[in-house]
Amino acid sequence: MTALETLVWTTVCRLDDLAVERGAAALLGADQVALFRLVDGRVLAVQQHDPFSDAYVISRGIVGSRSVDGVEVPTVASPMYKQVFDLTTGRCLDVAGKTPAQDLASDLRTWPVRVVDGLVEVGS
């Protein structure tokens, strides 16, 4: 295994375009990405596709936090059926009694994000 996989950084918007604690969808090639700007200034990216409803809506969920093993992790709840996801890892923390549509994975894909000179860049 090599660590030499290079990331391609794509500028998607200005940091100011993102509202604090509210998501925004962005197009990254053919992928739909949900960007979240947190109160502490971090920007995180997960997939916009909600595996439980099969709709592209994750950016429209409520942002919050949940205590996981004593650590406060930032979360988003799907606006459709309220599954809760860890925004840092994409892990589904609460399936809300449902299983994903078709054979989709219940966790979300994540992308690395950095903010350079007030511009938000997503790595892929």
Next chain:
Amino acid sequence: MNQHLVVVGGGMVAQRLVEALRDRDTAGTWRITVLAEEPRRPYDRVALTSYFSGRDADDLALGDPELWSDPLVTLVRDDAVTHIDRDAKTVTTAHGRTEAYDHLVLATGSSAWVPPIEGKDLPGVFVYRTVDDVAELRGYVEKLSEDRVVKGAVLGGGLLGLEAAGALQALGARTTVLQVGTHLMSTQVDLGGGEALRRLINNLGVGVRLNAMTTRIRPHRRGGVGRLDLADGGRVDADVVVIAAGVRPRDELGRASGLEIGERGGIVVDDTCLTSDLDISAVGEVACIQGATIGLVAPGYAMAEITADRLLGGTSEFPGADTATKLKLSGVDVASFGDAFGETPGSLEIVWADPVGGVYKKLVMSDDARTLLGGVLVGDASAYASLRPMLGRELPGDPAAFLLPEGGGGAPELELPDDAAVCSCNNVSAGTIRGAVTEHGCTDLGAVKACTKAGTSCGSCLPLVKKLVTTELAAQGIEVSTALCEHFALSRAQLYDAVRVSGVSSFTQVIERFGTRAEGRGCDICRPTVASILATTSPAHVLEGERATLQDTNDHVMANLQKDGSYSVVPRIAGGEVTPEGLIAIGEVAKDFGLYTKITGGQRIDMFGARIDQLPLIWQRLVDAGFESGHAYGKSLRTVKSCVGSTWCRFGVQDSVALAVMLELRYRGLRSPHKIKLGVSGCARECAEARGKDVGVIATDKGWNVYVGGNGGFTPRHAQLLAEDLDTETLIRTIDRFLLYYVRTADRLQRTAPWIEDVEGGLDGVRAVVMEDSLGIAADLDEQMAQHVVEYEDEWRATLEDPEKLRRFASFVNAPDTPDPSLAYVPERGQSRPATADERDDARPTPHHEPVLVAGARLEVRS
């Protein structure tokens, strides 16, 4: 080396067997292969009918899906077992797979029985057993409905037939049930109950023909079925026929391999579920146990548990079947349990009937009228959950008390013995449920369900489970937590007071002062709740500053999220009154944006399929035409329904439309614990169904009567009279106070009906506060409402005027005008609807990301 268990059939009982075995076989002594003929994982067949209401097959999933990723479990789908070689101990499948077994379990269930009538193979004749059956039936009916009202017929008036009839009816088909015998559900209920049941079924709009033996199914000229001929010479027209005439065990493998077969079919097993071959068990509907096959899931689950236990060296035995049943057809309450027909020698029957209301209840008691032997409940089965576990036990007090209508005589509180079965689907006793609380530390219903499985199948025992849990927690001195969520230890009402008194006005302040921990940022439960509280304690636009981050997507984009991620827009039509110009304007908006339109149950017009980026354009058009978009979402006032009233109606005594319009404009935008609906009728004929509303106003000769606490939804209630003959001014003041008292003190997502029950003193308590100012808060409430009325603004217009707020409506932050490519629509009955997953997949050549329009039903947007 572990042993190999092969299970034939991937149905409900097979699922339970695998689950039970994997649960207990911690040492991994058994490796399991399930060979299933259906192309999907085991699913909840009992809930099959819910698949009709537009749900996905995925919603029928059973248990934890992880079970199928267990390394010791292999599920082979879409492959039927065709042969058992008992000597070699192998089975062979249709696709040529051979599996050697150490132990074999047959869990092949039943198939629908189709009587040998002419025409049974015509297109349009269906059975009702699998997801595929139901999907085909649904597709067929939907296709026909495109150009006519479909007529449906169901052969068989048992549990399954009635469920199928309800489903057909729900699909819009005009349905008739044909029952061969003298009454409906004749296996479960007696003639009296059957008669009451027929009336209830008729009330749903479903026809019932008794003593109706179908002799022939005739084709239609156009193809497909056309009509049924009956033995008595009668005929019934039908475009679609569902045969629900009973089931037959799928014992063919057993027969072919020489296992003992029951007289009326089924593979004979002993009380340990072993067949005549000790290496083979049979479980579920295919098993003939204690002389009979049983078409219910609970006994099947019991057999699965026994088999799992036996495979691990246990000694459990089949205790006898619990054949209690409850019909799952909304609007028709029927339950039957124990000796429903009074067959026990010397048994007594106690019957209570209300023919007008369609209620029939009967208890079968032992000869001394003390021990409960069985019962039939039709029209009102609310006593079912608490009576069923009392089977074979003494009922305290006069048994008749259990039959009186709710609140009528006050049945004594039942103290259930520990060994009483509470959840028969999962065989959980009262003791086990209490134990979950006392020994396993469960502190709420959810935990008890997860721990014991009680209430996780058909759900009919849930009210009782909940009661047991609450009682047990209280007995333990554990206060049942009213905490909102992990971020707030307060209940909504407590938090409301805290916020109001402290005067804090932002979420950050609220969580800092009243939250459980400083670093918490809330969740999808407390954030909208705090938004709702702040909306009446310190009013501001819903999207103002940090408040925007508290709202659910509906409140955030001020429209209703639909299943595909698009939204619906429902212009406010106060009181249901609209001008022809208004109708045309709405019609034009819908047409220009290609929206699906439908008249709602709330007297307005819903337009579906708007993309997030189209919402402001749509509102602009509505605002220009003199409309505001309306709250069809949000915990706030929805609609004030009216009847036409004295202006036109020859019976009307007051102008109900004018009052409804006034009330709707007064309370619009009021944020509350749950939605609020009002109704105004112009006379006692009550055409506005005001008594089904949170606040219902009915005109009298002298003024207005006001009723409160009406509710539709899951637990319908009629509103109760709060005050009589009020003049308009007093009426409005009364409603103002009632609503704000509710807004201040109700729990999160508590409608007015349950809230009134919770208020100390019930309705009288509410009346004291609202009419007599017993708490001395009336002036305060009046002032708060006055403020609401003054500060209300058209939230949509205000958004259009604020570029900052408009930014959230971009489809993509880096491509604001690119429509979401995942949306796809297909035409149906002259409009468009979201494409199903299959339809989208079909039209999608490449993996996921390059969606295309399945059909160009969407018009270009004018901007």
